[in-house]
Amino acid sequence: MASSTTGEKKILTLKGGDNEEFILEESLVLQSELLKNMVKEERVSSIPLPSIKSKTLVKIIEYLKKHAELTPSNKEEFKNFEKEFVNVVLEELLDITVAVNYLKINGLLEFCCQAVADRIKDKSVEAVRKIFRIESDFTPEEESEFRKETPEAFEGDLDDTTN
Amino acid sequence: MKKSKLTERVVGDDVGTLNRISELPDSLLVRIISLLPTTNDAFRTCLVYKRWQYLWTSIDNLTLVCRSRSKEENFASFMDYLFAKRTSSKIRKFHLEIWDMPSYNLQIKQWLSYVIKTRSKMFD
Numbered sequence: 001m002a003s004s005t006t007g008e009k010k011i012l013t014l015k016g017g018d019n020e021e022f023i024l025e026e027s028l029v030l031q032s033e034l035l036k037n038m039v040k041e042e043r044v045s046s047i048p049l050p051s052i053k054s055k056t057l058v059k060i061i062e063y064l065k066k067h068a069e070l071t072p073s074n075k076e077e078f079k080n081f082e083k084e085f086v087n088v089v090l091e092e093l094l095d096i097t098v099a100v101n102y103l104k105i106n107g108l109l110e111f112c113c114q115a116v117a118d119r120i121k122d123k124s125v126e127a128v129r130k131i132f133r134i135e136s137d138f139t140p141e142e143e144s145e146f147r148k149e150t151p152e153a154f155e156g157d158l159d160d161t162t163n
Numbered sequence: 164m165k166k167s168k169l170t171e172r173v174v175g176d177d178v179g180t181l182n183r184i185s186e187l188p189d190s191l192l193v194r195i196i197s198l199l200p201t202t203n204d205a206f207r208t209c210l211v212y213k214r215w216q217y218l219w220t221s222i223d224n225l226t227l228v229c230r231s232r233s234k235e236e237n238f239a240s241f242m243d244y245l246f247a248k249r250t251s252s253k254i255r256k257f258h259l260e261i262w263d264m265p266s267y268n269l270q271i272k273q274w275l276s277y278v279i280k281t282r283s284k285m286f287d
Contacts (some may be wrong), residue, residue: 094184097191098183098191101188101191113194113198117196117199121204122204125207125210128208128211129212134184134211134212136211150241152203153206153241154207154210155234155237156230
């Protein structure tokens with residue numbers, strides 16, 4: 001992973017799903033394992049990412065920039081930025097999480113997954129379904145049998161709200 | 164034209180998040196539920212949706228907390244159930260929080276030896 005930033009900075013173009021182009025320094029995208037491999041092995045200068053919406057890509061690039069600027073002295077500021085970063089509607093958070101998983105940006109992936117988990121933390125089964133807008137495909141009989149079999153899992157103070 | 168537009172909007176509103184959640188690969192869903200505070204919370208997601216039924220069997224960090232003395236019996240049978248059904252061959256993290264449960268000593272020994280065996284296999 002030895003890299004030197006001396007000399008000319010390499011430029012790379014990322015193309016989002018709606019064909020919008022984002023021009024950025026190559027060093028920034030090296031945080032993504034997927035893009036790093038593409039850049040190093042195939043020496044490409046433009047990478048199409050048709051499955052990622054531009055809106056999502058903008059957010060991810062914003063993160064990459066902030067993360068690249070991270071130093072011990074602005075750690076607090078970065079933490080606040082991270083908190084705000086995932087403070088979006090669930091749909092957008094899932095878009096970002098899927099894209100980050102695809103791009104293999106490991107630190108950010110863990111953070112996004114935790115943010116999704118936090119949305120369903122301490123929630124009842126019914127509330128989780130509502131949050132993800134999932135309709136149960138269990139029959140009431142199947143469901144009550146399950147609950148009887150493992151009472152430990154379904155007792156206790158669970159939150160029925162979707163907030 | 165007006166009609167088709169309306170249909171599109173309604174469909175979009177209704178299944179927007181559902182589509183996205185079904186786009187998530189199982190490995191990612193497992194990662195998400197393994198970040199819930201306890202294994203109990205992760206397990207509970209099995210009842211959300213049939214596709215999620217077995218996700219919890221793949222998690223490799225176990226956090227098990229017996230909430231109260233009066234729940235010992237349920238807790239012990241949940242632990243047995245969990246170890247019998249889980250499919251992951253790894254245990255990356257194990258956290259067990261219980262009261263002194265003398266009548267369950269044998270079971271506790273079995274749980275711990277399961278964890279030790281699983282972990283020692285990981286380093287073979």
